Amino acid sequence: MNYHPDCILLVGHGSREESGNVEIREFVAQWRARQPRWRIEVCFIEFAPPSLHDGLIAAAQGARRVLVLPLILNAAGHVKMEIPEAIEHARAHCPGTEFLYGPHLTACDPILAILKRRLRRAMNALDMPDPTTTGVILLGRGSSDRAANGDMAKMARWLQEAGDHELVDLAFTGITFPRLERVVQRQALIGMRQIVVLPYYLYTGTLMQRIHRQVEHLRAQYPQIRFAASTHFGFEDEIFALLEQRVADLQAGTPDSRLPCDGCSYREIAHDLGHGHSHEHTHQHAHQHAPA
Missing domain, CATH: 3.40.50.1400 (Rossmann fold)
Incomplete structure (x- = not known):
């Protein structure tokens, strides 16, 4: 097995329409061509393999760190709850690997x-x-x-x-x-x-x-x-560049390069309402909250 210090795991939503999943895989192929020295993998939240859990475990094999990047425009339940919970489970299964979670694409x-x-x-x-x-x-x-x-x-x-x-x-x-x-x-x-x-x-x-x-x-x-x-975004240069900036920020430990703390608040509220699995989680690194 080849060793890579970092594995970049792109998380797509997944679609019942296979053509959408094919496009995401083609996007990953184009990104690998842009960054041939990077190890880039992909998984899906639903509707397509590999699953989020399987993708995280596979990405950790042979990697010191996994940089998890949501290929998602807006942050809702998937970004704030499902992906963080899956990362927690992956940390428990792969204690020798560090998992860093970058922001979604956002309004920018x-x-x-x-x-x-x-x-x-x-x-x-x-x-x-x-x-x-x-x-x-x-x-x-x-x-x-x-x-x-x-x-x-x-x-x-x-x-x-x-x-x-x-x-x-x-x-x-x-x-x-x-x-x-x-x-x-x-x-x-x-x-x-x-x-x-x-x-x-x-x-x-x-x-x-x-x-x-x-x-x-x-x-x-x-x-x-x-x-x-118009049509959907597809393979725009801005999307590649945004993800590449996310990678650079995570690798450099840039402030605000990870999911904001309000994701935790969202998960707490959702858990109280009966959604999600659990809020009993430990972050790889503690959040830094600004003084009130």
């Missing part, structure tokens, strides 16, 4: 750059690329975690401030509201002549397929409005 300027680029392309595809008469809808998964939904709201606001569009709305495909159809109805009522739908998704899957069907139905329902819809 690199993600904003992807959205701005996709919005420009969508506008160029329209007959009348006038931002004053074109509504924009940022469409994401939705969560029961208000902070995760708040990150999407932040991205919508940043997108509006970065351009000339007077209307950048937020919609969700599930869990919370408003839904795409209701937001389109509102934009139609105030006179938007064109609407751009920007999916806030990393990879394809059943939800992306549903979004494309929804947009086709909306085109038939609102023939007076021209629609343009």
Whole structure:
């Protein structure tokens, strides 16, 4: 077995639609090509092998440290509960290996750059690329975690401030509201002549397929409005660069390079409500809390 000081474990969500899992594996193959000296592995939270538990145990073999990186845009239960709990179990099974947990991708300027680029392309595809008469809808998964939904709201606001569009709305495909159809109805009522739908998704899957069907139905329902819809993010350079920065920060021990402490609070509350496995955990390194 070849020894690597660090193993980078990328954690994808996983999809019932195998094409989405294939895309994540292809992303990993491209990242390995970018960083041929790194040992990069992948696992999935659900729907695809290897599982999160199996991926953590396998990554620890022959590694002094495992750098766990969620390939996830917004932090909700998976990021705040399931991955940390799986890391705890892996620490118990692999006491000779250090596990470091980096942040999810988050709302940040690199993600904003992807959205701005996709919005420009969508506008160029329209007959009348006038931002004053074109509504924009940022469409994401939705969560029961208000902070995760708040990150999407932040991205919508940043997108509006970065351009000339007077209307950048937020919609969700599930869990919370408003839904795409209701937001389109509102934009139609105030006179938007064109609407751009920007999916806030990393990879394809059943939800992306549903979004494309929804947009086709909306085109038939609102023939007076021209629609343009972008695709999921896929293999954007900004995603690779963000993950590479996460690796560098973890290796350097940069402050704030790990999951914030509020993840622990989230898990405590969820456990009290009967969710999750246990909050009895020991961190490899103690949290550093700022004075109140």
